[in-house]
Amino acid sequence: MIISSNINRNLQIIKKELVNCDDIVYRPIKVGKKQEFNMALIYIDGLIDKALISNFAMEPLLLEARQEVPNPQNIKDGLFELVEKGNLAISEVKELKTIEEALDNLLIGETLLLIDGYNKILMLSSRGWPMRGISEPQIETVVRGPRDGFNETVKVNASLVRRRIRDPKLKSQYIKIGKRSKTDVVIMYIEDIANKKLVKEVFKRLEKINIDANIGSGQIEHLISGNLLSPFPQTQHTERPDVVASSISEGRVAILVDNTPFGLIVPATVTTLLQSAEDYYSSWYISSLVRIIRIFAVTIALTLPSLYIAMTSFHPGLLPTELALSVAAARDTVPFPAFVEAFMMEITIELLREAGARLSGPIGTTIGIVGGLVIGQAAVEAGIVSPLMVIIVAITTISSFAVPNYGFASALRFLRFLLMGTAAVLGLYGIMLGLILLLTHLVKLNSFGVPYLSPFTNLGRNLKDLKDSIIRLPQTVMKKRPEFTSVTDKTRIPSVNGNNKNMQELKKGEENNEDRKQ
Amino acid sequence: MKIENNKISNGQILAIIVSSVIGVGILSLPRSLVETAGTDGWILLIFSGIIVAIIVTIITKLTVKFSGKTLAEFGRDLLTTPLSDFVSALYFIYLTIFAAFVVRIFAEIVKMFLLADTPTEIIIITMLLVTSYLCRGRIEEFGKMAVLLLPVVIIPILLMIFILIPDLDTTNILPVFRFEIKELSQGIINSIFAFAGYDLLLVFMCYSNEPKKALKYNLGAIAIITVAYLIVFFMSIMIFGQTETAHLIWPSMSLTEVVQFPGAFIENVQGIVMAQWSLVVFATLAALLYASSLVLSKLFRGNEHKYFVLPTIPIVYIMSLVPDNIASAYDYVGETTNYLGIFIAVVLPIMLFVITLFKKGSKKGSVKNG
Numbered sequence: 001m002i003i004s005s006n007i008n009r010n011l012q013i014i015k016k017e018l019v020n021c022d023d024i025v026y027r028p029i030k031v032g033k034k035q036e037f038n039m040a041l042i043y044i045d046g047l048i049d050k051a052l053i054s055n056f057a058m059e060p061l062l063l064e065a066r067q068e069v070p071n072p073q074n075i076k077d078g079l080f081e082l083v084e085k086g087n088l089a090i091s092e093v094k095e096l097k098t099i100e101e102a103l104d105n106l107l108i109g110e111t112l113l114l115i116d117g118y119n120k121i122l123m124l125s126s127r128g129w130p131m132r133g134i135s136e137p138q139i140e141t142v143v144r145g146p147r148d149g150f151n152e153t154v155k156v157n158a159s160l161v162r163r164r165i166r167d168p169k170l171k172s173q174y175i176k177i178g179k180r181s182k183t184d185v186v187i188m189y190i191e192d193i194a195n196k197k198l199v200k201e202v203f204k205r206l207e208k209i210n211i212d213a214n215i216g217s218g219q220i221e222h223l224i225s226g227n228l229l230s231p232f233p234q235t236q237h238t239e240r241p242d243v244v245a246s247s248i249s250e251g252r253v254a255i256l257v258d259n260t261p262f263g264l265i266v267p268a269t270v271t272t273l274l275q276s277a278e279d280y281y282s283s284w285y286i287s288s289l290v291r292i293i294r295i296f297a298v299t300i301a302l303t304l305p306s307l308y309i310a311m312t313s314f315h316p317g318l319l320p321t322e323l324a325l326s327v328a329a330a331r332d333t334v335p336f337p338a339f340v341e342a343f344m345m346e347i348t349i350e351l352l353r354e355a356g357a358r359l360s361g362p363i364g365t366t367i368g369i370v371g372g373l374v375i376g377q378a379a380v381e382a383g384i385v386s387p388l389m390v391i392i393v394a395i396t397t398i399s400s401f402a403v404p405n406y407g408f409a410s411a412l413r414f415l416r417f418l419l420m421g422t423a424a425v426l427g428l429y430g431i432m433l434g435l436i437l438l439l440t441h442l443v444k445l446n447s448f449g450v451p452y453l454s455p456f457t458n459l460g461r462n463l464k465d466l467k468d469s470i471i472r473l474p475q476t477v478m479k480k481r482p483e484f485t486s487v488t489d490k491t492r493i494p495s496v497n498g499n500n501k502n503m504q505e506l507k508k509g510e511e512n513n514e515d516r517k518q
Numbered sequence: 519m520k521i522e523n524n525k526i527s528n529g530q531i532l533a534i535i536v537s538s539v540i541g542v543g544i545l546s547l548p549r550s551l552v553e554t555a556g557t558d559g560w561i562l563l564i565f566s567g568i569i570v571a572i573i574v575t576i577i578t579k580l581t582v583k584f585s586g587k588t589l590a591e592f593g594r595d596l597l598t599t600p601l602s603d604f605v606s607a608l609y610f611i612y613l614t615i616f617a618a619f620v621v622r623i624f625a626e627i628v629k630m631f632l633l634a635d636t637p638t639e640i641i642i643i644t645m646l647l648v649t650s651y652l653c654r655g656r657i658e659e660f661g662k663m664a665v666l667l668l669p670v671v672i673i674p675i676l677l678m679i680f681i682l683i684p685d686l687d688t689t690n691i692l693p694v695f696r697f698e699i700k701e702l703s704q705g706i707i708n709s710i711f712a713f714a715g716y717d718l719l720l721v722f723m724c725y726s727n728e729p730k731k732a733l734k735y736n737l738g739a740i741a742i743i744t745v746a747y748l749i750v751f752f753m754s755i756m757i758f759g760q761t762e763t764a765h766l767i768w769p770s771m772s773l774t775e776v777v778q779f780p781g782a783f784i785e786n787v788q789g790i791v792m793a794q795w796s797l798v799v800f801a802t803l804a805a806l807l808y809a810s811s812l813v814l815s816k817l818f819r820g821n822e823h824k825y826f827v828l829p830t831i832p833i834v835y836i837m838s839l840v841p842d843n844i845a846s847a848y849d850y851v852g853e854t855t856n857y858l859g860i861f862i863a864v865v866l867p868i869m870l871f872v873i874t875l876f877k878k879g880s881k882k883g884s885v886k887n888g
Binding site for chain 2: 311314315427428433436437444457459
């Protein structure tokens with residue numbers, strides 16, 4: 001819709017578009033010594049920085065413009081220019097040509113300035129809404145890493161990443177997703193590291209999204225995943241800017257979504273999902289050990305209850321005799337088959353977890369105590385479940401919390417029940433069949449064209465990536481970037497000659513400092 | 519970003535060959551070696567390893583010449599179409615018989631160690647269906663799976679050395695060099711059976727992304743297999759001795775019964791071994807099923823092997839139920855290898871190679887004449 005040069009008409013149109021929107025403020029003003037120029041400010045209450053508008057837009061227009069005695073004949077034609085260029089102490093001002101554009105900007109939180117007699121509208125940058133400060137990440141805590149986490153404002157999040165990589169090649173491109181919500185989505189990557197095809201594919205998938213309202217990055221994750229039937233996450237979510245920064249410096253692409261403190265990193269592989277930021281802040285052999293423990297945790301979280309079912313109801317002979325006897329003795333009073341027993345306890349734990357997650361701090365803890373201790377103890381004493389079962393359920397749950405990525409841990413939770421089912425039907429053989437199916441599925445799964453199980457699935461080029469997979473070698477050994485994303489610039493640490501050069505420069509610098517001291 | 523191009527690396531082909539050959543061969547290998555050559559079985563093994571290496575070289579040369587084509591396709595160039603289709607059909611039958619044998623033996627072992635009351639049919643059909651999920655996939659997926667499973671096949675064999683070292687009796691391999699040349703030639707045919715599966719190169723080599731460099735990897739695969747077999751042979755003969763090895767049905771399986779972990783916190787490793795074993799059998803079976811559905815699809819001039827996987831399954835299933843027991847299963851597959859196997863795995867590659875030499879010669883001649 002074209003803007004007319006009559007201010008009243010423009011106001012009418014905008015008011016008609018925004019009828020019943022009571023949070024919109026219309027502020028007509030008269031400017032000039034004789035107050036001959038009609039203007040109007042429009043903004044949304046609560047989305048703008050009111051002090052900014054009143055101090056640096058209204059004050060110059062209302063007070064300062066009154067003291068001047070410009071020649072009305074002169075300014076009549078150039079009023080718009082004068083206001084735009086010379087009157088407003090606002091950092092960003094833009095001319096808008098259509099009503100739709102004006103409405104878009106208004107709804108983001110900008111202020112519109114309408115001037116009578118001109119068929120364009122001025123946009124004054126005034127975004128400023130109440131937002132949560134940068135606080136410590138909630139689910140990805142580390143001991144030795146930085147404490148800042150993303151918040152709900154995408155610009156802040158992008159700046160947190162930018163602060164860590166001061167490279168002109170770090171690109172951050174904005175696109176809008178959602179017909180109605182018009183959510184800002186930022187795609188960040190380093191141009192000369194990330195594979196161009198990957199960046200293109202990310203844009204393609206994001207632009208293909210066709211929804212009306214986007215609520216958060218979880219929805220985006222779902223919409224850009226290649227395989228919707230897979231329980232496994234095909235993007236890595238994180239609330240840590242340092243994780244995003246280190247990932248994009250390895251040639252991956254980050255997607256930050258407005259209104260969500262979770263960024264997405266693609267492509268994701270099993271290896272990256274089992275890494276924690278902590279791994280890179282502690283010494284390499286400790287983090288290698290921790291990673292091996294994590295893989296152990298994945299195995300337990302996935303199979304322990306099903307192994308219990310298989311061992312007790314199908315092959316007690318495979319257990320050491322004494323253990324088999326004590327298991328049998330413990331299960332003596334239990335009136336259910338092992339499957340029902342295990343299923344019941346697992347469901348109880350899931351209930352507790354769900355209830356605890358929906359409740360806030362102190363009440364959540366109470367649920368844990370009541371559920372874990374009281375029900376567990378009572379159930380054993382009542383002879384409904386065996387003590388061994390309680391131990392197994394506890395170990396399984398603890399193990400699933402040791403998996404760093406929440407999405408991956410949820411997938412394991414889900415698959416655990418399937419494996420319990422196959423174990424109940426075919427015992428250990430059933431578990432193996434289930435695992436083979438699972439493995440086949442993982443082998444078939446790709447995340448943005450990258451094999452989900454890389455680097456374990458190819459003997460050859462990708463083998464170098466093993467340096468940073470199950471174990472993590474020291475930083476100095478990993479001179480090349482991981483290759484699973486087919487990076488353009490492969491060298492992370494320049495070669496020995498380059499190092500010497502750096503050292504020489506460093507020495508030179510030190511000498512200079514000493515010179516200065518003298 | 520599609521990085522899939524219907525090609526796999528030579529390393530992945532190596533993994534396919536190693537895991538699919540070791541899968542069945544290793545089970546009864548020490549017994550058949552001891553039966554034919556006594557304590558000198560390892561010499562037999564090395565000899566047949568060398569022979570297989572030569573044949574693999576021939577197959578590699580052949581497939582490099584016709585890169586991108588499987589047996590069924592370049593066979594049409596070399597033999598006439600009907601003859602080539604007949605050979606393909608024979609190959610299909612051979613592969614399905616082998617797959618049936620593998621799955622039957624597997625079912626018998628599962629029944630013996632894990633599920634005594636479950637019908638064999640259930641074990642066979644579930645295993646076949648699970649395998650078909652992978653086989654319906656692309657070749658890249660199959661290659662990736664083979665690489666994943668390679669350590670599962672290899673590492674336990676190496677581990678076994680360390681665990682069993684205290685129990686080894688080295689005097690059991692004596693006396694050496696007591697066989698006669700006549701026995702050797704007879705025994706070699708038997709022990710080539712242990713290498714059965716290298717003929718899958720005829721099918722899978724066409725997917726290599728660098729066929730020119732493949733020879734190194736293919737010979738590497740045969741070397742890995744030979745070493746693994748040697749380890750298992752020496753272990754079983756050192757632990758059980760010559761006579762007892764000859765009496766055990768599956769000496770390699772029995773080896774695991776001897777295993778005692780220090781501290782004895784696990785009394786019975788059978789469970790772990792069975793878990794590992796089912797992955798190994800899965801790898802073998804998947805390779806056979808994949809190859810047979812591929813051959814079938816080429817036979818019917820299909821482009822997608824995917825649609826031929828499910829029709830192959832009932833054939834394998836029925837074939838696997840033909841033998842009454844393990845002994846007759848071994849008899850059946852022994853017959854097959856003696857005739858069909860030797861033809862497919864030994865005669866056919868050599869024959870095709872000779873034909874290519876001949877054709878090349880005639881082509882050159884014709885160019886000169888023209």
